[in-house]
Amino acid sequence: xxxxxxxxxxxxxxxxxxxxxxxxxxxxxxxxxxxxxxxxxxxxxxxxxxxxxxxxxxxxxxxxxxxxxxxxxxxxxxxxxxxxxxxxxxxxxxxxxxxxxxxxxxxxxxxxxxxxxxxxxxxxxxxxxxxxxxxxxxxxxxxxxxxxxxxxxxxxxxxxxxxxxxxxxxxxxxxxxxxxxxxxxxxxxxxxxxxxxxxxxxxxxxxxxxxxxxxxxxxxxxxxxxxxxxxxxxxxxxxxxxxxxxxxxxxxxxxxxxxxxxxxxxxxxxxxxxxxxxxxxxxxxxxxxxxxxxxxxxxxxxxxxxxxxxxxxxxxxxxxxxxxxxxxxxxxxxxxxxxxxxxxxxxxxxxxxxxxxxxxxxxxxxxxxxxxxxxxxxxxxxxxxxxxxxxxxxxxxx
Numbered sequence: 001x002x003x004x005x006x007x008x009x010x011x012x013x014x015x016x017x018x019x020x021x022x023x024x025x026x027x028x029x030x031x032x033x034x035x036x037x038x039x040x041x042x043x044x045x046x047x048x049x050x051x052x053x054x055x056x057x058x059x060x061x062x063x064x065x066x067x068x069x070x071x072x073x074x075x076x077x078x079x080x081x082x083x084x085x086x087x088x089x090x091x092x093x094x095x096x097x098x099x100x101x102x103x104x105x106x107x108x109x110x111x112x113x114x115x116x117x118x119x120x121x122x123x124x125x126x127x128x129x130x131x132x133x134x135x136x137x138x139x140x141x142x143x144x145x146x147x148x149x150x151x152x153x154x155x156x157x158x159x160x161x162x163x164x165x166x167x168x169x170x171x172x173x174x175x176x177x178x179x180x181x182x183x184x185x186x187x188x189x190x191x192x193x194x195x196x197x198x199x200x201x202x203x204x205x206x207x208x209x210x211x212x213x214x215x216x217x218x219x220x221x222x223x224x225x226x227x228x229x230x231x232x233x234x235x236x237x238x239x240x241x242x243x244x245x246x247x248x249x250x251x252x253x254x255x256x257x258x259x260x261x262x263x264x265x266x267x268x269x270x271x272x273x274x275x276x277x278x279x280x281x282x283x284x285x286x287x288x289x290x291x292x293x294x295x296x297x298x299x300x301x302x303x304x305x306x307x308x309x310x311x312x313x314x315x316x317x318x319x320x321x322x323x324x325x326x327x328x329x330x331x332x333x334x335x336x337x338x339x340x341x342x343x344x345x346x347x348x349x350x351x352x353x354x355x356x357x358x359x360x361x362x363x364x365x366x367x368x369x370x371x372x373x374x375x376x377x378x379x380x381x382x383x384x385x386x387x388x389x390x391x392x393x394x395x396x397x398x
Contacts, residue, residue: 001044004036012036014043019050019079026074046080056081066179069126086177090123096171103255105233113161116146117168127169127178135165135182159189192356198319199362200225200329202273209277211310215284216293219277220303224323226274228330228347230256231323232300238292240285248275254348266348328358335359 002016005025014026014036026043028036042063049056056064067075069087076083086092093114097107120138121130139162146153146161153161166183173181205225212218223229223238233255242251248270258264270278281292296303300323308318319325327347331354334343344351347358362368 001047002040004033004040014040016043016047019047024078026078043075043080046075050080061176062179065173065176066128069128082176084177086127086172086175088124088126089117089121092127092168092172092177093117095175096168099171101259103233103259105255110164112148113164115148116142116161117165127172130169130178130182132182132185135186138165139186154193155189156193162186163188196320196325197328197360198321198325199332199360200319200326204316205326207314207316208307208310211313215277215281216296217303217306219281220293220296221307221326222274222277225326225330226271226277227252227268228327228334229268230254230327230348232298232303236293236296236298239290240282240292241290243270243278252348257348263348266345268346328360331358332360332362 002014005013005015007013010030012028012031012033014028016024018024026039028039031039042060045056045060046064048054049060064072064081069084072084075081086095097110102110120141121134139158142153142158142161143155144152146158162183166181166186169178169181169183172178205221209218209221212221220231220235223235224231227250229235229238229252234252237253237255242253244250249267250270251265252268253265254263278292285292304318304322307322311318331343331347334346335354340351340354344354347354349358
């Protein structure tokens with residue numbers, strides 16, 4: 001099916017009849033007879049697979065994926081296999097994004113990672129030239145200067161971006177653009193960073209609410225702090241029809257999880273501390289108005305800036321992750337009063353996520369628990385009331 005042609009000066013060619021029935025020649029250059037035989041054998045396997053319309057073996061798939069761009073294009077031009085769709089990072093990144101079908105919010109979150117990849121490797125970087133050593137150097141570079149301003153990144157952020165890189169090149173491997181994943185051996189740091197947790201006490205939340213006269217913004221804060229609604233993705237599109245006034249519940253539509261089965265929305269109770277703000281806003285709503293916040297279709301940064309100005313007026317510094325920590329604080333309060341599986345359903349995530357990322361411990365919790373225990377009257381257990389000479393029969397034990 002394929003033959004070796006020996007040329008002057010030790011050069012060798014592989015000649016074969018391609019799928020188009022034309023005689024084709026692959027010039028290998030100066031290679032050994034054994035190397036030429038090995039290449040000829042692989043070409044014959046490719047021809048046979050093409051003729052029988054059979055899938056290549058895993059071994060052959062890896063060999064094809066590991067070919068240089070030049071040789072891969074040459075063999076694909078002869079019709080031995082499909083050409084590579086992605087050769088560089090600039091081609092791979094948008095293809096991966098389209099394949100993942102992310103929400104707009106997730107796309108925004110991924111942009112710093114995309115910029116990291118293009119800055120370090122270069123958008124025109126050939127995928128097949130990226131090795132495991134490059135992955136290790138990229139990790140160290142992220143730690144030193146991976147932030148948008150060229151500064152250091154937190155370990156959790158570095159770990160998350162390395163995980164994304166591993167997923168990116170796994171996609172490239174599945175598409176036969178690469179023979180192996182250079183980030184496969186990269187291990188994660190602990191991605192849970194609890195150093196930025198802040199328990200937003202009810203007293204502080206009420207001070208913030210009293211400081212603003214804007215009913216819309218006041219209700220936005222109340223929805224996050226007392227309704228555990230994600231801001232801005234779930235807050236800003238909120239509509240009046242999502243509120244059930246008869247049973248005091250609201251249906252929260254979740255763009256973040258809508259891609260997952262049965263996770264596009266959840267039902268959350270409306271407690272009195274939230275209801276009073278919804279009632280006040282409803283009284284001022286225009287007839288026929290669908291949205292709760294028609295005047296607040298702004299970015300997360302704008303909302304955070306407005307919250308920071310209010311805190312500055314109070315003489316309080318704005319706490320870290322303001323919206324996430326208000327949501328986490330509400331979940332922590334609920335966990336004191338309701339079963340975890342119920343609270344997780346109100347929050348829109350699993351009990352595992354609740355305990356790993358959301359549930360917090362107040363700084364005064366230990367002192368409160370000790371004081372409460374000291375006030376409780378000690379009650380001897382029932383076992384201490386059993387006399388030592390009591391007789392228990394076999395029937396009673398059964």
